[in-house]
Amino acid sequence: MNSLWIVTAFTLRNKLRSKAFIWTTAILAVLLVVGANLPYFLERLNLTGSNEAKPVGYLEGAYPEIVQGLQAFYGRQDNPEIRLVGIASGGSAQADEAALRQAVEDELIKGFITFADRPETGFPEVIYHSSSLMDFSVAESLRIALEGVKAEMVFRNVQLSDAERALLAAPVAVHTLLISTGEDGGKTAAEQGIAIGLTYAIIILLFMAVTITGQLVATEITAEKSSRVMEILITSVKPLKQMFGKILGTFTAGVIQIALLVGVLVASLSMPHNRGALEALGIRLDAVEPKLLIFAVFFYLTGYFLYATLFAGIGSIVSRTEELGQALSPVMILSVVGFYIAIFGLQNPESPLVVIGSYIPFFTPFLMFERIGLTDVPVWEIALSIGILLASILLFGWLAAKIYRTGVLMYGKRPSIKELIRAMKAYKV
Amino acid sequence: MKPLVIEQIVKQYGEKTAVSNLSFEVSEGEIYGLLGANGAGKTTTMRMILGLIMPDRGEIRYYGKPYGSEQLRMMGYLPEERGLYPKLKVSDQLIYLGQLRGMSRAEADRSLREWLKKFQIEEYYNRRVEELSKGNQQKIQFIAAVIHRPKILVMDEAFSGLDPVNVELLKSTVKELRDQGMCMVFSTHRMEHVEELCRNITILDRSRTVLQGSLREIKRKFPQERVVLATEGEVQGLDSLPGVRSVRRSETGYELTIEREEVAQDILRHAMAQAPVRRFELMEPTLNEIFIKTVGERNE
Numbered sequence: 001m002n003s004l005w006i007v008t009a010f011t012l013r014n015k016l017r018s019k020a021f022i023w024t025t026a027i028l029a030v031l032l033v034v035g036a037n038l039p040y041f042l043e044r045l046n047l048t049g050s051n052e053a054k055p056v057g058y059l060e061g062a063y064p065e066i067v068q069g070l071q072a073f074y075g076r077q078d079n080p081e082i083r084l085v086g087i088a089s090g091g092s093a094q095a096d097e098a099a100l101r102q103a104v105e106d107e108l109i110k111g112f113i114t115f116a117d118r119p120e121t122g123f124p125e126v127i128y129h130s131s132s133l134m135d136f137s138v139a140e141s142l143r144i145a146l147e148g149v150k151a152e153m154v155f156r157n158v159q160l161s162d163a164e165r166a167l168l169a170a171p172v173a174v175h176t177l178l179i180s181t182g183e184d185g186g187k188t189a190a191e192q193g194i195a196i197g198l199t200y201a202i203i204i205l206l207f208m209a210v211t212i213t214g215q216l217v218a219t220e221i222t223a224e225k226s227s228r229v230m231e232i233l234i235t236s237v238k239p240l241k242q243m244f245g246k247i248l249g250t251f252t253a254g255v256i257q258i259a260l261l262v263g264v265l266v267a268s269l270s271m272p273h274n275r276g277a278l279e280a281l282g283i284r285l286d287a288v289e290p291k292l293l294i295f296a297v298f299f300y301l302t303g304y305f306l307y308a309t310l311f312a313g314i315g316s317i318v319s320r321t322e323e324l325g326q327a328l329s330p331v332m333i334l335s336v337v338g339f340y341i342a343i344f345g346l347q348n349p350e351s352p353l354v355v356i357g358s359y360i361p362f363f364t365p366f367l368m369f370e371r372i373g374l375t376d377v378p379v380w381e382i383a384l385s386i387g388i389l390l391a392s393i394l395l396f397g398w399l400a401a402k403i404y405r406t407g408v409l410m411y412g413k414r415p416s417i418k419e420l421i422r423a424m425k426a427y428k429v
Numbered sequence: 430m431k432p433l434v435i436e437q438i439v440k441q442y443g444e445k446t447a448v449s450n451l452s453f454e455v456s457e458g459e460i461y462g463l464l465g466a467n468g469a470g471k472t473t474t475m476r477m478i479l480g481l482i483m484p485d486r487g488e489i490r491y492y493g494k495p496y497g498s499e500q501l502r503m504m505g506y507l508p509e510e511r512g513l514y515p516k517l518k519v520s521d522q523l524i525y526l527g528q529l530r531g532m533s534r535a536e537a538d539r540s541l542r543e544w545l546k547k548f549q550i551e552e553y554y555n556r557r558v559e560e561l562s563k564g565n566q567q568k569i570q571f572i573a574a575v576i577h578r579p580k581i582l583v584m585d586e587a588f589s590g591l592d593p594v595n596v597e598l599l600k601s602t603v604k605e606l607r608d609q610g611m612c613m614v615f616s617t618h619r620m621e622h623v624e625e626l627c628r629n630i631t632i633l634d635r636s637r638t639v640l641q642g643s644l645r646e647i648k649r650k651f652p653q654e655r656v657v658l659a660t661e662g663e664v665q666g667l668d669s670l671p672g673v674r675s676v677r678r679s680e681t682g683y684e685l686t687i688e689r690e691e692v693a694q695d696i697l698r699h700a701m702a703q704a705p706v707r708r709f710e711l712m713e714p715t716l717n718e719i720f721i722k723t724v725g726e727r728n729e
Contacts, residue, residue, distance in 0.1 A: 006528045014517065228512025229522075232573055235479045235506040236529040238498065409481060422443055 003237045007245025008252070011220070015253035025257050029264045036268040053083035054138055056128075057103050057112035059096050060086040063124060066115070069149030070142075081141045085109050104131055111138065123150055195292070199373035200346055202296045203366055205258070207339040209300060210365070213254035214307040214335075215328065217247055218315030221404075222324045225316065230408050239405045243316075247308045254304070295372050302386075303365030306393050307335060313400030316407030317415055338363035342370050349374040359385050361392035430493045432457055432581055432612035433478070438487030440473050446636045447473040450487070453631050453641065455581075455612045460603065462623040462644075463616040465633035466724055471616045472509070474633075475583050478614060479506055491581065502531045505579030509586040511570045515559040519545075519569055522558070523576055530577035537576060544572040548598070564595045571599060575606065582606070582613045588622060600626070620716040630716075634724045648713050651722070655712040656685045656693050662704035670695055682708065 015021055053074070058067055067084065074080040085108060090099045100112045111131050115124040126146055128139050151168055160168070221243075224230045233242055268274065310331050318327045341363060345354035349371055358367035358381075368385045371377045406424045407415075415423065433455040440448040448470040455461040465471050476482050478489060480496045491500045514522050520541065527537025545551045548568045558566060567590075574582060587603070588596050603626065607613060617623060623630060624644065632640040640647060654674075658664070659682030667683060668676045672692035677684045687693060693711045700706050714722075 003529055006525070010525045014521075224514075227515060228508060228510045229514055231508040231510070231512050232506060232526060233529070234481060235504065236501065236526060238501070409476070 002241075004241045004245050004248075007237065007242055008249040011246050011249025012252050015216075015250060016256070021253065021257070025260060028257075028261055032261055032265045033268050036265055037271075037274060040274050053080045054111075055083050055085045055109045056138065056142075057085045057087045057100055057109035059089055059100065059112075059114065061089055063115050065153065066124070066126075066146070066149055069152060070145050073145045073148050082138060082145075087112070100129070104129075113142065123153075195289075195373050196346060198292065199370055200343075202292075202373075203339070203342045203370060206296070206300055206303060206365060206369070207335065207342075209254055209258060210303045210307050211332065211335050213250055213304060214311040214331075216254075217250050217308050218311035218318075218324060218328055219321065220246060220250070221312055221315030221408075222318045222321050225318070225408060226320050234408055239408060240401050243312050243401060243404045247305070247312055251304055251308065258300075292373055295369055298386075299365040299369045302389050302393060306361060306365075306389065306396060307331065309393070309397045309400040313396075313403040313407070316404040317410065317420065318407075319410075334362050338366045342366040345370050346374070359388055361389045364389045431455065432492055433461075433614070434488075434490045434493075435474075435478070436488045436490070438474075438477060438484040438489060440470075440477060440482070440484050448477070448484075448633075449636045451631070451633070451638055452487075453629070455614060455629075457610045457612055458607050459628055460607050460613040460615050460626045462627035462630035463614060463633070464620075464623065464630055464720060465616075468635070469633040469724075470636045471633060472585065475585055475614065475616065478581075478583055479504060502577070503580040505574040505577065505582040507571060507574040507582070507584040507587055509589070511567060513558045513566065513570060513573065516557060518555055518557055519561075520554050523569070523573055526573050527576045530579075532577050540576050540578070541572065544576065547602070548572075563590070564592055567591055567595065568599075571602070580612060582611055584613060584615045586617055587615060588617065588619065596622075620720060624716050632720060632723060639723050640719070644716070647719065648716075651714040651719050653690050653693075653711050653713060654686050654688075655714070656683075656687060656696055657708065657710045657712055658683045658685065658696065658700055658706070659708035660700055660704040660706050664700045664703045667696065667699065670699055 071084055074082055087099055087103050090096050103109050112129050114127050116127060118125050128142055314327050318324050341353060341357050354367050357363040358371055364385050402424060406420060410423060431454050436452050438448060438451050451474060463471050477484050523541045524534060524537040528534060545554060550565055550568060553561060588599055627644060629643050631638055672688045674686045674688055697709050
């Protein structure tokens, strides 16, 4: 058997049997099952609790016309978000205020509205006093309702047909459709939502898979060096085969782990009770484009090999595991930068930062994938960035192999780049 | 054809010369001693023999051929610092190492079991290395070097840190392998091991070869300057004999250093005249003395 495969099989076997690997996989699988079922659980909770209309108080007798309008507005809805509760006036401004606050304290109401006169428009300013800071949805609902009330007040004396009134009451809808220069037409809002969600999920997965498995490679190489097994290994098998065997073995372990986790996720998402919950959130698994998945796999492969060779090279020059973290930080920062540009780019996939970054090989797996997922990228651009990526994998693979060949023989203090180059020349690697 | 021929090899690290113009040959069934103080170039020489680094000049031939992947498999290496995977089972890692050197799984397994049996530690087959005592770890380390029956075995600082029982066990194993025709290169600081095992040696000092040849020849070149004398009673006036450099009383008698070998006879006559002599010996110089003389004096 070729020694490359012996190293690969040995690495894979040890990885799969290690407690750390088994536990991480198990914990991640449990988290995924919980996460996948979360919409379902939330929906169940909603049925019993928070779907009820929120009670909002008002002072009886203040602006009766507006209050009546609001009550009529919410009365027309099947499932109103807000229920208005009248609070008896206490006679003076202070007493009114106290009565309203008392009602909030007694949990009769969640908040209350007061009015401030605004003679210049004739429509008062409405103030919503909320018991919690984050009650945006109530305020938004009130704003929409009040717009309707105001319109009705204005048009009360104007003769309008029912159709005209309905037009007036109907909210304006704005939908975004992605323009495509290809023939397959644009993406609908739902497809776009799924594309963003999927791109986001895959970029996170990509980042984690690349950095975690890449670091594993470095850790193992340093561990072999610090336990001095390395000296025996390099006298048994060519360092190049050893390095790529290690990278391949760890990679296979990573793929098995991801396949398991994705399997768990898909299985729990396609459980019958989850289907309705997911649809309610607008997630449909069959809306995922196969092209996107193929690119995801491709960029995982290339991203992994690019980073893994770097991690392997660095792992080989460090003699002690404690020093590894520090030595890896430049590459870690590189990957984090790529990741954050990608997260930023979810909102602006066309920004020059993302476009230029997608040609830098260390960022290509994140950024070009994002561009393909969210925008319409010409084929030549994809081909160019992939070409650069593949060329740099070869370049860094070659460089890492050279560093590895030298690094595994150097013990003691971590060598500087100058020392490393001198040693490479001296060892004639 | 000699298994290992080293011819005029030179290795430089930048300005510093690690090995200069070193040559030696090792026959089948021979243990070759490579001696030198720390930093003399032993490890660099061994790394070049193992093919980890290439000499700048000169040549190393294995059975007449230059280094290649074929040679990788016929070589075994017992490193100075012990190195095994602490968390892995003995069987897993040794079979792996055997496979890397071209054995099949079954062959490696069979060989491993034989070796464990030989060292009477068969019960460690399924144990993790970190659970074993240091002595047993070193036996495992030794098996790692020889599991694939190498033709050339390189041992860097073999037997260091072993207890006397294990030293004897490994020494006798090494002798057995030598008698089976294995060619070995051996470096150590323990001169008594070299005297016991090696036929030919090279002493390196700061990259240069300072002494080389068969152990017997080398010893013959160094004058016999030490006399051990044990008598029934006291012997007076030993230090006033011409040619005696120093006299030291020991528990059992006297140890003298002399200028010329002939002086020894005068000492014997002188002692016999005064008391019955139980022991008289003109000592060969020990390798330790030779080493200190050739390397130590320079370093002062």
